[in-house]
Amino acid sequence: GAALAISPIHAMFGADLARFSPYGPSSRLFLNALYIDPAAVLGEDGFRAAMQDLGPAFRQALAKEEQSELIDWPEASALRLVLLRRLYDRFRSHGTREMQRELEIFRLKQGRKLEDHARFEVLHDWFRRTSDLNDWQHWPAAYRDPAGSVVKNFARQHEEDVSFHAFLQWQAAIGMASAQRQAREAGMAVGVIADMAVGADRSGSQSWSGQQEMLNGFSVGAPPDIFNKRGQNWGIGAISPGAMRANGFQSYVAMLRAAFAHAGGVRIDHALGLARLWLVPDGVPAGEGAYFRYPLADLQRLIALESWRHRAIVIGENLGTVPEGFNDELARVGLLGTQVLLFQRDHAGFLPPQAWSSDSIATTTTHDLPTIAGWWKGRDIDWQVKLDRLPSGMAENEIRQARLKERNELLQAIAPADIQDGTASDIAETPPMDAVASFVAATPAPLVILPIEDALGLTEQANLPDTIDAHPNWRRRLPEPVDTILQLPNVRRRLVLLDQRRRARGMP
Numbered sequence: 001g002a003a004l005a006i007s008p009i010h011a012m013f014g015a016d017l018a019r020f021s022p023y024g025p026s027s028r029l030f031l032n033a034l035y036i037d038p039a040a041v042l043g044e045d046g047f048r049a050a051m052q053d054l055g056p057a058f059r060q061a062l063a064k065e066e067q068s069e070l071i072d073w074p075e076a077s078a079l080r081l082v083l084l085r086r087l088y089d090r091f092r093s094h095g096t097r098e099m100q101r102e103l104e105i106f107r108l109k110q111g112r113k114l115e116d117h118a119r120f121e122v123l124h125d126w127f128r129r130t131s132d133l134n135d136w137q138h139w140p141a142a143y144r145d146p147a148g149s150v151v152k153n154f155a156r157q158h159e160e161d162v163s164f165h166a167f168l169q170w171q172a173a174i175g176m177a178s179a180q181r182q183a184r185e186a187g188m189a190v191g192v193i194a195d196m197a198v199g200a201d202r203s204g205s206q207s208w209s210g211q212q213e214m215l216n217g218f219s220v221g222a223p224p225d226i227f228n229k230r231g232q233n234w235g236i237g238a239i240s241p242g243a244m245r246a247n248g249f250q251s252y253v254a255m256l257r258a259a260f261a262h263a264g265g266v267r268i269d270h271a272l273g274l275a276r277l278w279l280v281p282d283g284v285p286a287g288e289g290a291y292f293r294y295p296l297a298d299l300q301r302l303i304a305l306e307s308w309r310h311r312a313i314v315i316g317e318n319l320g321t322v323p324e325g326f327n328d329e330l331a332r333v334g335l336l337g338t339q340v341l342l343f344q345r346d347h348a349g350f351l352p353p354q355a356w357s358s359d360s361i362a363t364t365t366t367h368d369l370p371t372i373a374g375w376w377k378g379r380d381i382d383w384q385v386k387l388d389r390l391p392s393g394m395a396e397n398e399i400r401q402a403r404l405k406e407r408n409e410l411l412q413a414i415a416p417a418d419i420q421d422g423t424a425s426d427i428a429e430t431p432p433m434d435a436v437a438s439f440v441a442a443t444p445a446p447l448v449i450l451p452i453e454d455a456l457g458l459t460e461q462a463n464l465p466d467t468i469d470a471h472p473n474w475r476r477r478l479p480e481p482v483d484t485i486l487q488l489p490n491v492r493r494r495l496v497l498l499d500q501r502r503r504a505r506g507m508p
């Protein structure tokens with residue numbers, strides 16, 4: 001394969017582990033420390049020593065959590081942070097002078113941005129424990145000023161904790177750099193494709209440290225559509241276009257460089273936000289928001305420049321209500337769009353491979369949509385029924401009958417492709433995963449992404465938009481360990497099909 005696309009791994013909230021959606025981070029400038037490989041910090045010997053230090057009760061709790069069907073993020077994250085703190089303590093007492101110096105150099109290079117983030121993490125934890133104040137906007141005024149003397153004094157008094165969070169970012173950066181290096185050394189043309197979320201949580205590190213750049217009193221969301229008739233409020237902050245211009249787009253460039261730093265490509269979530277964002281005022285229903293325009297030409301030029309500097313590709317997630325001419329603008333500066341099988345249709349049915357664009361990547365589905373197997377079996381309809389979200393004016397039976405018609409249309413479209421799941425009659429009962437992979441691979445798209453859920457043939461999607469507790473968003477554990485999952489017969493066969501079809505077209 002040419003690339004491995006991952007969900008956002010932006011920095012989350014070390015003190016509020018119940019917030020784990022990758023698209024609602026604390027900061028897009030830094031990384032999620034929970035993805036640090038503990039065994040890579042001080043080597044296997046240091047890892048084993050730290051585990052031994054933490055005792056049998058800790059090891060039992062860790063083993064229990066890893067066996068659960070759904071990830072309990074607060075529990076799993078708390079355990080991981082305990083382990084990382086123990087590794088940090090051993091680093092302070094046993095780390096070589098060279099390693100200590102490397103951390104010092106990292107902190108110096110990252111400068112004020114890193115110090116602000118690390119200080120926020122410590123402040124956030126302190127206020128949650130002492131005052132139950134979870135949102136920095138409710139902290140005493142002196143603590144809302146990152147550059148003020150009170151915050152500086154606090155940081156000096158808690159230097160070891162601040163240093164710990166700087167250490168985490170150092171280790172996370174080392175891990176990401178190693179992953180990209182290994183991907184390229186293994187022959188991948190692109191390597192890791194990072195994902196840049198459309199915004200950061202208004203109560204997070206980036207909003208605290210960059211208050212002068214934020215649009216106060218607004219959250220980013222989406223207008224009503226056929227999938228979400230009430231509209232959506234994502235609870236994330238929006239950067240002011242005026243403030244971006246005033247500081248020479250420095251903050252936006254910093255986010256781009258953070259995304260490109262250890263990747264061969266970057267996917268820009270909700271790329272429509274380069275032109276406009278649906279902003280929802282506080283206290284107003286999501287459907288009553290309005291579009292706010294952004295400097296598309298300026299942002300595109302900056303993205304293209306940073307892409308060239310980092311020798312990386314850029315993919316824009318341009319799904320949804322697309323402004324006229326937007327896709328042409330993406331193509332003009334070399335930003336790839338996104339084509340999803342379930343949306344590649346016209347009045348006659350699913351588009352044949354040759355009708356797909358060569359200016360966009362191709363994929364079978366996304367994290368916000370049903371998996372192909374789930375769509376085939378109507379699992380998304382099951383959830384609509386369960387959550388009372390059927391489209392207005394349509395009965396359940398009517399929707400299921402329409403799905404059967406859509407299934408037949410998909411079968412007609414993929415019939416010319418290399419169907420290897422069985423005979424036509426068998427396929428009618430079984431999701432034609434091999435044929436779908438082969439079909440998408442036959443498009444002229446410059447890159448084809450097969451989500452791991454579709455490679456595995458899973459029926460449940462990772463995220464169901466506009467739900468919190470009603471659906472286990474971002475909690476589903478893959479059925480096999482990541483280091484062996486690509487060796488499963490079904491997965492391996494589909495990847496081989498994908499590779500063969502792409503090579504036959506002279507494509508990655």
